[in-house]
Amino acid sequence: MQLWLIPLLPLAGFLINGILGRRLPKSLINAVAIGSVVLSFGWVLKTLFGLDLNTAHTEHYFTWIQSGTLSIGCDFSVDRLTAVMLLVVTGIGSLIHIYSIGYMAHEGGYYRFFAYLNLFMFFMLVLVLGANYLVLFVGWEGVGLCSYLLIGFYFDKKFATNAGNKAFIVNRVGDFGFSLAMFYIFRTFGSLDFATVFGQTAGASEATLTMIGLLLLVGACGKSAQLPLYVWLPDAMAGPTPVSALIHAATMVTAGVYMCARSFPIYTHAPAAMNAIAVVGIATAFFAATIGLAQTDIKKVFAYSTVSQLGYMFVGVGCGAFSAGIYHLMTHAFFKALLFLGSGSVIHALSGEQDMREMGGLRTKIPWTCWTMFCASIAIAGVPLTSGYFSKEAILAAANQHAPWMFWLGTITAGMTAFYVFRAWCMTFLGTYRGHHHPHESPPSMLVPLAILAVLSIAGGLLFKIPTFLATFFPEHEVPEDFTLTLIASSAGIIGILLAFLIYGFKPSIADAFARAVKPLYTFVYNKYYVDELYDNVIVKPVVNGSRVVLWKGFDAGLIDAIVNGTGTRARNLGSVLRLIQSGNIRSYATWVLLGSLGVIAVIVGIASSGGMR
Amino acid sequence: MHASAGFFSPVDLVRFLPEIILTVVGTFLMVLDPILHKRSSHAFGHLSLLALIAAMGGSIYAYTEPGKSFNDMLVVDGFATFFRVLVIGVGIFTVLLSYRFLEREDAETSEYHALLLFSVAGQCMMAASNDLIMIFIGLEISSISSYVLAGYLRDDKRSSESALKYFLLGSFATAFFLYGVALIYGSTGSVNLSEVRRIITGPDVPSPVFIGLAAALMFVGLGFKVSAAPFQMWAPDVYQGAPTPVAAFLSAGPKAAAFAIFLRIFTTAFEPMSIAWQPVVFGGAAVLSMTIGNFAALLQSNVKRMLAYSSIAHAGYLMVALTARDNGTPAAMFYLVAYAFMNIGAFAVVAHLSGKGERYQTLDDFAGLAQKQPLTAAMLTIFMLSLIGVPLTGGFFGKFYIFKAAIESKMVWLSVFGLLNSAVGAFYYLRVLVMMYMHEPSKASSEVEPLPWGLGTALVLPAIATLFLGIFPSWVLDFARSATLLK
């Protein structure tokens, strides 16, 4: 079915734009960039319709790495899970590409931006399509690279490049776990192919599988910004907003969820690892949500929200509700992409302003943006019948079955989510304008994607019933419908919304008063619990300074080189002692001759006479 | 032996041919001195060159009649021929080196060349002697002419001091050697090496201790001549003070001859007795020589002096070969050839650069030579690399062969020590290269005159030979191996 065409189209776009882009007119760049992604989307649709998705469809292209018994092919495969991911990636991707035309219109490095985006699409599709862990890893690393490049898109800004580095390096920590997991998988199963590996999981020991599962979780934590590796994602907002929408909300960050779901045969045999996923997920969800409550940068709010929502997905996967996790992955892609794009539109309108304290009252000035974002907000808050409602309910139901405390924590988090999203919405669109720019509505190229996404955010949950679609794919036990739980969870969301309206819509002073009342706590949360500072002081600085002072100056220069040079110095010292002997005085030379002769005599005579005694 | 015959046969004369040629021409030069005008001073050089070439031919011709002659005083064997050719070769290069030098220093040429020829003749005798008294006389002929040559620039303070030191200490050491000869005579009743060996291996073995005492005393004398530690003290002072061509000569010719004697006496004549102590004594001397030579050279700023220390170090390597006894003999022979070439070449460059009155001898004077005279610098590079022991040079193969012999004789520790020592040595040889290639030209190298033909030949030929020995060592090696001693 020529699956290779799906990722290769964006790659071609990347190459064309990347190599020639500087000389091409913008329209051509647009055509190439968007064309390639849209074509790819089309090809995905064509492929999926042409396939029987009940069995995995695998294509082998060439052997990538071979060494002895180790043989890794460049293989792609499509099954139901892949299908969902492909659609989400190419679909949302296409929308965001279109959106970017408007958003990036006035930015430098236009061609570069689209080239990177296309490259991202390529890697993301490879990630999704890969039929073995290593090909998945290719995409995994590749999207990380694109994320790095796009976060640091404004490369003359120190904070942007810092954020890029941070993203890449923290991801590397995750990859460390992922690659160790791969090594362990190969060591255990002798292959990295999904089919081969998963076919053998039943026979493998639980300990081994738990080990693999936990290592994979480390990888997933890095990519999907879970505790304790979430720190890069908020900083990643330094990139252009479409990037935040595409990579850091809709697609790339969900790769961890995808990978865990993909590895379900391993996890189902390793309950401890699954439990770990769920715990990490719920903890992240709650933790990030609390931070989100206090942020004032609009994108930061949504960033923490993303971290939090990813936590939900992990809870889903960890509780065995894989399809629920994927469901939430999809709906989240809709509404979070929309939130980001919407905030992008706001920022665009305000010529780059991101601080919500400088906004307000934009409802009239940019109505399209305002109302599309409202749709997204109610979706994420889990207002019944919106897309977020379905997926979140599914996850919470599974959590309840898994461990009730997770349900309760999840519900509280849902309330907080609703609160901070609407806090942001209110601060942005209600009240009076506090800034000093001249807000203007965005061009249609931006508004059309917003509109489409708004529709999807509201209706996506109903339109695409992922649990049903994936029912045959994942071996899930049925979660009984429990109306009470649904009620509790949705009311938590609605309470959050109301509270937000109450405080930020009508009486913003309450918020200030409250903040003043719990000043230390507020500052603590506002500063994200000082986690960045903690990492900086506990890990980064000691490593860097230790390397400089102890390893380089101390060990390398101070010890090894000192020994080496010291050998030289000692040789010279010996030389200078020998020079002293060479006094130039004939009589002293003669004395040495005498000394030497006596020595030789002593030795020879000594040996000869001891031989003689024999 | 039919020693009763008081006279000698024509064969005896053939076997003594090189020495005859050299002494006759040497005398002839003295006679010629008043006849030839001083301006045509090159004539003496040409003549002695011819004489040396003839003597080389003579020594090869003599080898067509191998055997002992003059009542066993002399033996012409492969070994003797090898060393004769070697020392004559050294003589040839010394003559070539000296043309420009003598001209520059405005020195008498006839006596210089005569002395040189006599000295070479003495060394040839040493190489071919089979009798301690002949060895002694050959040694003295070689040494006394060397003393004079070292002090040849009699108005030069350094030269005369060098001569005095060489002379006094040399005589001092010779006295030890002589005492050793006396003790050998006393214990074996003969000073003929074949005889000595026969007696030592025979039924009436004299006291090994007494022989050992004699050997120790002789070791002092010979160790001095080869500048092996702990008798090396004179070498740096003498080499530094002596005129550079003479220093080149001293570091190669007498050394080679003295090693020939070492081999003849210690590994042949004393063989059954020396097995016990040779490794210790020679090994000890080797270790000391290598260490002292290499480490003291590290700090030298005068290149001649540095080369002197280097020659001490190389004596140490040769001592390693001697420690390895039979295995080491061909190795030592090969090494001496390689060493002679590279050392003469190195001294030739010093002679070339140092200018009138030998002003420029320090390392700094070599700065930038590569820019001013790339050919000279390239040649010196070859010599230095060979002295370091970099492959494809004679020096490397020599070292390789020596340490192979040492390991063969189960002296791995000595090899490791020696080779690590040569890594130390690499440092100071590299300094010369550093100076030549990596610094801006000094006054000396800016003023350096174009390469005269004699010096040029004495540079290029050894360079070629050094490379040749490194790439095709078989020639010399096979000869050295076949030229094992007549026992």
Place this chain on the structure above:
Amino acid sequence: MDGIPISWFLTLSAILFALGVAGFLFRRNIITVFMSIELMLNAVNLSFITFSYKLQKVDGHLLAFFVMVVAAAEAAVGLAIILTVFKNRSTLNIDDIDTLKN
């Protein structure tokens, strides 16, 4: 006592040799130093002659003879060298002849 033990001669020889060495080491005048060498050679000669007697062979005499010749030759050259040194430095103190060093 019937004759003189050989070892007496040899010991005398050794003593003279040692005194020669001592002269070399302790005297400062170059000429005296040189004379010490002659003393050492004489000591060696005594050994040669003594051994010759012991072995009842004449070779030792020849050796001693050659040593004398060598000594003579050395004396001529040595003294000439001492002359040039004196001319250059106007001193005969051996300790002053140490400009070449280190």
Place this chain on the structure above:
Amino acid sequence: MNLAAAFQMLSVLVVPLIGFIAAMCVPRSRPQNSRSLALVMSLLAFLDSLQLISKFDRTQGGEQFVLDLTWIPSVDIHFATSVNGVSLWLIVLTTFLTPLCVLVSWNSIQSRVKEFYAFLLLLEFGLVGVFLAQDLFLFYVFWEVSLVPMYFLVGIWGHDRRIYAAVKFFLYTMAGSMLMLVAIIYLYLQAHTFSYTKILEMLSRGDLSFTAGEQMLLFLAFFVAFAIKVPLFPLHTWLPDAHVEAPTAGSIMLASVMLKMGTYGIMHFCVPLFPRSAHTCAPWIAVLAIIGIIYGALVAMVQPNMKKLVAYSSVSHLGFVVLGIFSFSQAGMDGAVYQMLNHGISTGALFAIVGLLYERRHSLEIKDFGGVATVAPWLSTAFLITTLASIGLPLLNNFVGEFLVLQGTAMEHYQWTIYASIGVILSACYMLWLYQRVFYGEVNPEVRSHISDLIPREWAVVIPLVVMMVWMGVYSQSFLPTVGKVTALVLEQSKINVPERVQIHGPRAGSMEAANAR
């Protein structure tokens, strides 16, 4: 002996030598001629080596193009050369990089041009020789011969502290190779031949055997010489100095090829000759390699000088190679070889581009740069790709090597992999930080006025390197099969005389063992 094939092989060796001699004959006043000559000769050698590839029988694991001429009969030294699936690629790497070095030096070398190119070609000769030699003596000869031109390249055309660096480099290597010489001689005296193949045969037949102690000492003597060259921690301190001070071409050849002499030596000589000792020492060596990986990366991170940073990164990368070899697994060895080639390409490219930057800015200090990406986008792109290759991004070459090494190591010693993988994290830290500081950020006015983008000659340097990075990353099958045949042999040989060693287990067995362990 196939003469035509042997001739083909020899021509790769001889062409640079002819080039060297010819370069020496070019008049000093015509530097342009020297450059062109060097380019032509090095390209010729490259084409020759391509011919070699085409004639190479990929189905064979053993030595090919075997040539054996008696050189010094009296000591039984032979001019014995041949090519196997590993040395083939190393030779091609050498001949591939030399023309690039010529191009890179085109303008940057202005003094003593003639000698520079002569030495460069001589260096190529020596390096090719090292990889060809099958006679231990010959190997040693080439080993040392390659040292001399490099010494001059660093010492004459280097930067401020070039002399210190050159001498240090020379002495360090010399000290090690002296030990190797002793070992070679010792081996010869035991085996009565210098022929590597014969010695191996004798070992396998049991005609030649060593006591454990003997073998250990011999192994260490060889290993130390190679380890210095690699350089293995803690024998690495010559490397940063030599790299920083060397001219660009010198750095490229040094890092890309000369370091491989060490790892090639370990794999080609140390392991097959002394398998028991190799196995005994493997844990210790692996520890050193892992320390090197982490240590090199950490120290690289804090370097203020670009070349020094890259130099320390080499310490880290070469640690992987050594680790791979001493994992004694097929994948590990394959990965080690592949990593040698990868490092050759990617570090060569790093040095080349750093050299281009130096040519423009006359500084190597990172703080003197900033914002280069703005003024020289293509240069920056090239460096970015190289950086990514260097930190092991998939689809670029290093990834394949690192993956194989780590996977191979994991098959045998999983805990080693854990520590070694930390190096992968750290490599991203130092390289990206470097990239950020040099290429990103505000354009510094000095940078703006000095730095321009690539010119065609520089494109010619960069493009082949980038192409190779991608090729080797995407389609490793062009290279790995021949390598695998050789490493399989090496593994086979390394099992001789190692009765106590557990047989190398397949993946299934590994899983059982792992399962039992838990």
Place this chain on the structure above:
Amino acid sequence: MDVILFLIFATIAVVCAINVVVQTHPISSALSLVGVMGSLAVLYLLLGAEFIAAAQVIVYAGAIMVLFIFVIMLLNAGAEVKKGQSTMALFLGVPLLAGLLIVMCWYLQSWFPIGTTVHFGGFQSTAPHTGPLAQSGGSAHEVGIALFTRYLLPFEVTSVLILIAILGAIVLARKEID
């Protein structure tokens, strides 16, 4: 008788030799050296070395020592000036020398315990008598025969040595003699 002669001349030799070493003026040393040589000549006679004894007196004590004294006079060498340099020679030299002497004497004593003893006329020529007197083994006749047969080559070669000595002396001292 022989013993007494030996003891007398040995004592003279040793005392004179010590005098050579302790005298600071070279002339005194030289004269003491002549004394040593003279007494050695007597001991040579005792050992039957007639020819060498004569040569000792003529060549050594005569020619060579005269040369020495000439040079001393020529250079007007005075008593040496003591400068505290090279104390090493003294500190190391004395014990070393004592060591050397003890070792030598010890071995000589132990190696020639009694064996042959020397008495005057104990070394007779083995060759058939050709003259009226019994020939000593070290007579000019015996030495001469050996010199021109067995030792012909060294003998001839010594001429070169003498030649070098002359040449060397000329080369080095020419200016002074001019």
